[in-house]
Amino acid sequence: MPFTSKVVFMAVALACAAGARADDVIKIGHVAATSGPIAHLGKDNENGARMAVDELNAKGVLIGGKRYRVVLQAEDDAGDPKQGAAVAQKLVDAKVQGVVGHENSGTTIPASRIYHAAGIPQISPSASNPKYTRQGYNTAFRNIANDEQLGAALARYAVQAGKAKRIAVVDDRTAYGQGVADEFAKGIKRAGAGASIVAQQYTNDKASDFSAILTAIKASKPDLIFFGGMDAVGGPMLRQMRQLGMAVQFMGGDGLCSDSLARLAGDAMRDGQVICAEAGGVEPAQQKGMDDFRAAYRRKFGIGVETYAPYAYDALLTMVQAMQQAGSPEPARYLPVLAKIRHQGVTGNIAFDARGDVQDGVLTIYTFRGGKRQQVAVVK
Structure with missing residues (x-):
């Protein structure tokens, strides 16, 4: 085979090989x-x-x-x-x-x-x-x-296990934060048992100063605050709650429920104060x-x-x-x-x-003790 033919043949072969590898x-x-x-x-x-x-x-x-x-x-x-x-x-x-x-x-x-x-x-x-x-x-x-399941489960837990009566709701106006907060509020209305939303405030997912909304919430005397948003905002919010002397239960969805929350909240989070849910989880057999x-x-x-x-x-x-x-x-x-x-x-x-x-989506409810996330229950 002439040299030029060999070059052409090899080029075609390499191209085909490259194409096969890509496939x-x-x-x-x-x-x-x-x-x-x-x-x-x-x-x-x-x-x-x-x-x-x-x-x-x-x-x-x-x-x-x-x-x-x-x-x-x-x-x-x-x-x-x-x-x-x-x-x-x-x-x-x-x-x-x-x-x-x-x-x-x-x-x-x-x-x-x-x-x-x-x-x-x-x-x-x-x-x-x-x-x-x-x-x-x-x-x-x-x-x-999804948030319908998560919000409803947290609402039931707030009323039944947490015995919450006066509830404040804050969300960060994102599709996630507003969505889970709305579903939680619907769940509270369905739960009855004398529980009601006494304050509703809004922030954003890049906020760091919550003094105005927390002061307004404090005046409504809630026994629980639900936050629809992520841990990067929830942690600093917990810090400012402590500064204002607000030792109330703090609840949120999966965006709040990370192992990093304790670090973000510093020493502001009391054992058992935070209740959150992960939109997933496994039952004991798994x-x-x-x-x-x-x-x-x-x-x-x-x-x-x-x-x-x-x-x-x-x-x-x-x-x-x-x-x-x-x-x-x-x-x-x-x-x-x-x-x-x-x-x-x-x-x-x-x-x-x-x-x-x-x-058959499963939810896992957690709290924090000693700065560590601890499983409370697996629910549907």
């Missing part, structure tokens, strides 16, 4: 706020997804008789809806085959429109606003309970799987799980299982399988209802 890659996007005040929570989600990818690649992923390597394209939306939409379009342009994320409801909801238009399946492991799965998008799923995951996470990253790393881990594994059962990583092929999936995860048994919400 052997499954690209999955992950989006969370890995910068800004809740970066510790966003990185926790990303770490969970990375654990799943590393485990899959270590074992080898076989789909339709072909071996694949999974690649995670991790992006930062900073918890900002506009940045979330821009990142979503970036992932669509990169031709990802699925997305785990986004982290919070304010970015997940606008991003979901973009993924749906492109036909790309999306599983959020932490966005809890009911609106996300009520847009009619067959590409939108979540593997945690606890070992969750404990093993937490131990493996600490070994890998040198830190403990914040909140939703196990759910990001399960979301990614659920997506890949759907690809395997469909015999293809192409979104149009595995999406119908994902809608009917049954995945046994570290967070429990995952299956989705017609809207894309997880079936």
Whole structure:
């Protein structure tokens, strides 16, 4: 064979080999706020997804008789809806085959429109606003309970276990914070038992001075304050409550319920003062799987799980299982399988209802003692 022919032949062979290698890659996007005040929570989600990818690649992923390597394209939306939409379009342009994320409801909801238009399946492991799965998008799923379940459970707990009568509500006006606060307020009205909302105030997710709203709340003499927002705001709010001599119970949803809350609140948090709920959890029979995951996470990253790393881990594994059962990583092929999936995860048994919400969503209620988060109950 002449030299020039050999060069051409080798170039074609290399191009074909490169093309084959490209075909052997499954690209999955992950989006969370890995910068800004809740970066510790966003990185926790990303770490969970990375654990799943590393485990899959270590074992080898076989789909339709072909071996694949999974690649995670991790992006930062900073918890900002506009940045979330821009990142979503970036992932669509990169031709990802699925997305785990986004982290919070304010970015997940606008991003979901973009993924749906492109036909790309999306599983959020932490966005809890009911609106996300009520847009009619067959590409939108979540593997945690939503705010209707979470708000109602916390309201029942406040009235029945906490014996709260006079309740103040504060939210940060984000899709998540306002959504969970509204559902909690609805739950209080349904609970009856003499409980009522005596004050309602608003802040924002970047605020640091709460003296005005807390002074107004103090005048209403509440025995419980419910905060719809994240730990980065809830911690400083607890500090200022102590400065004002407000030794009342403080309650919130999953955004508040992180292992970092004690650090953010400093010495302002009394044992048992804070009650919060994680929009997920496992029942006793499944606890070992969750404990093993937490131990493996600490070994890998040198830190403990914040909140939703196990759910990001399960979301990614659920997506890949759907690809395997469909015999293809192409979104149009595995999406119908994902809608009917049954995945046994570290967070429990995952299956989705017609809207894309997880079936039989479980909630875990926590308090804090000695600066450590402690489980109180697992409820549905």
